[in-house]
Amino acid sequence: MPLLKDGRLVGEDAFQPVADDAALPESGAVLVTYARWQAEKEQLSGRNDPLGIVLPNTLDVLDFGAEAERFDLIVLTFPKFSDGRAYSQARLLRERFGYRGELRATGHVLQDQLWAMQRSGFDAFEIPRDDAAEAFAKAISTFSHVYQPTGDGRVSALKQRLAIQNKDGRRKQEAAE
Amino acid sequence: MYEYDDIDQTLVDERVAQFRDQVARRLSGEISEDEFKPLRLQNGLYLQLHAYMLRIAIPYGTLSSRQLRGLAQIGCTYDRGWGHFTTRQNLQYNWIKLEETADALADLAKIQMHAIQTSGNCIRNTTTDQFAGAAHDEIEDPRVWCEIIRQWSTFHPEFSFLPRKFKIAVTGSPNDRAAVRVHDIGLRMHKNAAGEIGFEVIVGGGLGRTPFIGKTIRDFLPKQDLLSYLEAILRVYNQFGRRDNLYKARIKILVHEIGIEAMREKVEAEFAASKDGALKLPQDAIDQIAAQFAPPAFEKLSGISAEYANAFRTDFEFGLWARRNTFKHKQPGYSIVTISLKKEGAPPGDASAEQMNAVADIADRYSFGEIRVTHEQNLVLAHVKQSDLPAVFKALKAYDLATPNVGLASDIIACPGLDYCALANARSIPIAQQIALRFKNWERAHDIGELKIKISGCINACGHHHVGHIGILGVDKAGEEFYQITLGGAADEQAAIGDLIGPALNTRDAVDAIDTLVETYLRLRNSSDERFLDTYRRVGLAPFKEAVYAVA
Amino acid sequence: MAKAPKLNSQPQVVTANHLLSGDVVYLTKAASWSRRIADAAVVANVEAGAALLAEAETQAKKNIVIAPYLIPVDASVTPPKPIQYREVLRAEGPSTEKARPAA
Numbered sequence: 001m002p003l004l005k006d007g008r009l010v011g012e013d014a015f016q017p018v019a020d021d022a023a024l025p026e027s028g029a030v031l032v033t034y035a036r037w038q039a040e041k042e043q044l045s046g047r048n049d050p051l052g053i054v055l056p057n058t059l060d061v062l063d064f065g066a067e068a069e070r071f072d073l074i075v076l077t078f079p080k081f082s083d084g085r086a087y088s089q090a091r092l093l094r095e096r097f098g099y100r101g102e103l104r105a106t107g108h109v110l111q112d113q114l115w116a117m118q119r120s121g122f123d124a125f126e127i128p129r130d131d132a133a134e135a136f137a138k139a140i141s142t143f144s145h146v147y148q149p150t151g152d153g154r155v156s157a158l159k160q161r162l163a164i165q166n167k168d169g170r171r172k173q174e175a176a177e
Numbered sequence: 178m179y180e181y182d183d184i185d186q187t188l189v190d191e192r193v194a195q196f197r198d199q200v201a202r203r204l205s206g207e208i209s210e211d212e213f214k215p216l217r218l219q220n221g222l223y224l225q226l227h228a229y230m231l232r233i234a235i236p237y238g239t240l241s242s243r244q245l246r247g248l249a250q251i252g253c254t255y256d257r258g259w260g261h262f263t264t265r266q267n268l269q270y271n272w273i274k275l276e277e278t279a280d281a282l283a284d285l286a287k288i289q290m291h292a293i294q295t296s297g298n299c300i301r302n303t304t305t306d307q308f309a310g311a312a313h314d315e316i317e318d319p320r321v322w323c324e325i326i327r328q329w330s331t332f333h334p335e336f337s338f339l340p341r342k343f344k345i346a347v348t349g350s351p352n353d354r355a356a357v358r359v360h361d362i363g364l365r366m367h368k369n370a371a372g373e374i375g376f377e378v379i380v381g382g383g384l385g386r387t388p389f390i391g392k393t394i395r396d397f398l399p400k401q402d403l404l405s406y407l408e409a410i411l412r413v414y415n416q417f418g419r420r421d422n423l424y425k426a427r428i429k430i431l432v433h434e435i436g437i438e439a440m441r442e443k444v445e446a447e448f449a450a451s452k453d454g455a456l457k458l459p460q461d462a463i464d465q466i467a468a469q470f471a472p473p474a475f476e477k478l479s480g481i482s483a484e485y486a487n488a489f490r491t492d493f494e495f496g497l498w499a500r501r502n503t504f505k506h507k508q509p510g511y512s513i514v515t516i517s518l519k520k521e522g523a524p525p526g527d528a529s530a531e532q533m534n535a536v537a538d539i540a541d542r543y544s545f546g547e548i549r550v551t552h553e554q555n556l557v558l559a560h561v562k563q564s565d566l567p568a569v570f571k572a573l574k575a576y577d578l579a580t581p582n583v584g585l586a587s588d589i590i591a592c593p594g595l596d597y598c599a600l601a602n603a604r605s606i607p608i609a610q611q612i613a614l615r616f617k618n619w620e621r622a623h624d625i626g627e628l629k630i631k632i633s634g635c636i637n638a639c640g641h642h643h644v645g646h647i648g649i650l651g652v653d654k655a656g657e658e659f660y661q662i663t664l665g666g667a668a669d670e671q672a673a674i675g676d677l678i679g680p681a682l683n684t685r686d687a688v689d690a691i692d693t694l695v696e697t698y699l700r701l702r703n704s705s706d707e708r709f710l711d712t713y714r715r716v717g718l719a720p721f722k723e724a725v726y727a728v729a
Numbered sequence: 730m731a732k733a734p735k736l737n738s739q740p741q742v743v744t745a746n747h748l749l750s751g752d753v754v755y756l757t758k759a760a761s762w763s764r765r766i767a768d769a770a771v772v773a774n775v776e777a778g779a780a781l782l783a784e785a786e787t788q789a790k791k792n793i794v795i796a797p798y799l800i801p802v803d804a805s806v807t808p809p810k811p812i813q814y815r816e817v818l819r820a821e822g823p824s825t826e827k828a829r830p831a832a
Contacts, residue, residue, distance in 0.1 A: 087338070150334060
């Protein structure tokens with residue numbers, strides 16, 4: 001499955017997924033499920049290598065958020081593109097809990113959802129197409145403005161307009177002086 | 178009214194380009210119908226029985242004359258010269274081709290309009306009082322808040338794939354003309370004890386398969402917190418609303434299942450964590466939007482205009498119309514005019530391109546070039562000088578737009594029904610037409626007085642049958658159209674869900690039953706001031722039921 | 730939407746909507762699509778119905794039509810008349826527009 005990170009295709013995923021009933025490798029970056037994390041917190045926390053976790057989209061991330069910073073990768077799932085729960089999980093992790101690691105979307109990830117995903121805080125996408133980078137570039141340049149603030153740094157239309165109004169106001173004031 | 182700036186215009190233009198590309202990818206086979214369907218729906222394009230249907234958003238039901246002319250033109254170019262105004266203050270074209278849709282949307286963008294989020298499981302067009310900014314009983318113009326909500330909800334990245342559709346309505350008046358108690362979120366503006374204006378927030382109302390009257394989640398919300406609070410509600414809903422069953426996915430079911438207290442706890446916790454964040458509305462931002470809804474340049478008038486008084490006295494037809502179709506304006510010397518799209522025997526809510534152009538011209542001449550759409554499928558001229566009313570009446574009459582029946586039995590709400598809609602079980606328009614014709618006699622209709630009949634062709638309740646004084650629901654009984662009748666519903670500040678009177682009836686019997694119900698009311702009412710609904714509330718279901726189902 | 734009846738050995742045709750125009754169409758004997766139900770291929774048993782539908786599905790995959798399905802018809806009249814009311818409306822157009830003058 002092609003993996004897109006920061007808009008570029010990544011050759012190999014650094015994280016090795018480990019099934020719940022499989023033994024953990026001695027070393028290396030691993031990706032575990034939320035259930036395994038719940039069961040083996042101590043052991044997993046003792047590892048020195050990067051740690052990733054897959055969260056089910058039914059999880060109330062308020063119950064997990066405080067632990068987010070221990071992870072280098074959090075994978076959120078879209079069982080079907082029309083199931084939008086992970087958008088809220090992503091925003092909460094980024095904006096409420098300040099998570100700064102990789103936030104990856106997996107499952108039914110389609111070109112026409114990439115814009116919303118990126119705005120919600122995802123920076124990595126498992127997307128089943130060879131031209132994923134082109135699709136991504138196209139998707140995130142669809143709109144030049146945004147109406148609402150999220151944690152993505154874009155300035156909302158409301159704030160843009162206020163800035164214009166203030167600038168105009170200052171210019172008028174300067175002209176008057 | 179609100180005019181697009183470069184930001185708004187760029188966004189709708191980019192949306193058209195995006196949709197054009199999506200259609201191309203659908204036609205090339207790059208995306209499947211399953212993947213394409215939600216994309217076209219979020220641009221208002223449905224596949225109905227006979228063709229594609231395009232639903233145009235009319236934000237909070239306000240249109241300029243230029244926009245209405247544009248809609249008429251689009252109706253001629255891409256449809257058959259008609260438009261259908263809906264219970265959500267929107268406009269639908271029934272005969273659209275997929276291959277022409279992007280062009281139609283591009284034409285719409287030229288008149289600062291769009292079809293964004295008129296369908297799909299996202300936040301839909303925000304609706305409000307059709308008399309906003311004009312009504313004498315208004316606390317504040319709710320359209321300012323509708324526009325703020327429109328912008329916040331448009332392309333909201335977190336809420337584009339909710340469990341189900343989401344509808345918000347706002348009223349700025351204690352007399353609720355926007356049916357806020359039967360919306361996913363209803364906002365009622367009011368003053369608190371300190372004299373500040375804010376919102377009562379109502380959540381979990383809705384019609385459809387499981388009708389609920391919304392519950393108050395917060396008595397008073399300061400204005401600057403509106404978006405933070407809405408986002409908190411939506412975030413709770415997006416995460417915890419049911420997704421396992423289409424019929425249980427609306428927020429009303431979540432509120433019902435966990436209870437309003439638990440819902441309030443979750444929302445308030447989310448709100449507490451985010452209220453001082455980026456969504457808090459600065460006063461200058463509110464002012465910037467509010468400036469666009471500044472009242473028009475009213476003339477200072479006093480007393481009753483002589484033209485008006487004279488016409489009222491001498492022209493019987495005019496008097497009838499003025500009594501029924503005008504409403505008190507906040508500005509002395511002005512009236513609000515409701516244009517009935519319910520000529521008896523015509524499909525409720527339909528307007529021809531010719532009629533739309535005529536209304537646009539009349540609005541330019543007599544009402545500051547502004548038109549409103551009502552959720553009861555009529556149009557409104559919000560600011561007409563009383564001295565101009567006789568001329569307006571005459572101009573409307575020339576286009577069959579002066580039927581004096583607003584709020585009367587023939588002013589029926591009806592969804593498109595099985596004549597057009599792929600979801601319907603039975604037709605709505607023909608039964609509406611037949612019922613309306615029974616009340617064509619003006620003397621009888623005016624004697625009966627206010628009577629709200631609402632008809633839906635299926636349980637999804639686009640025709641709001643649950644909240645009709647008389648509600649009619651079309652059902653399919655072994656391949657034949659039958660109709661269930663409910664009584665006592667209301668959509669206003671005393672919102673109520675109607676009671677089922679008994680087994681469904683076939684078309685002929687259902688039309689007869691409406692007559693019987695009305696005759697029963699006339700027999701039972703205490704005085705001509707007691708409306709049908711009041712009588713029903715006083716005497717209950719039994720005498721009505723008996724009258725309809727009595728063995729002949 | 731009313732549930733489609735279970736089809737047995739009764740006369741039936743395949744209908745769908747044309748992808749580009751949205752128009753109601755019927756599958757013909759020549760495996761093309763017509764806007765007139767009079768042109769529809771009528772079959773009268775489960776196997777033939779399934780074969781007709783399979784052909785239609787293939788064309789749906791080629792993005793010519795959307796969501797084809799079988800409907801029962803009364804084949805004793807010409808043109809064949811759908812049994813379900815909904816399908817009569819699809820075949821004949823909205824009952825409300827018949828009386829309406831073109832604007």
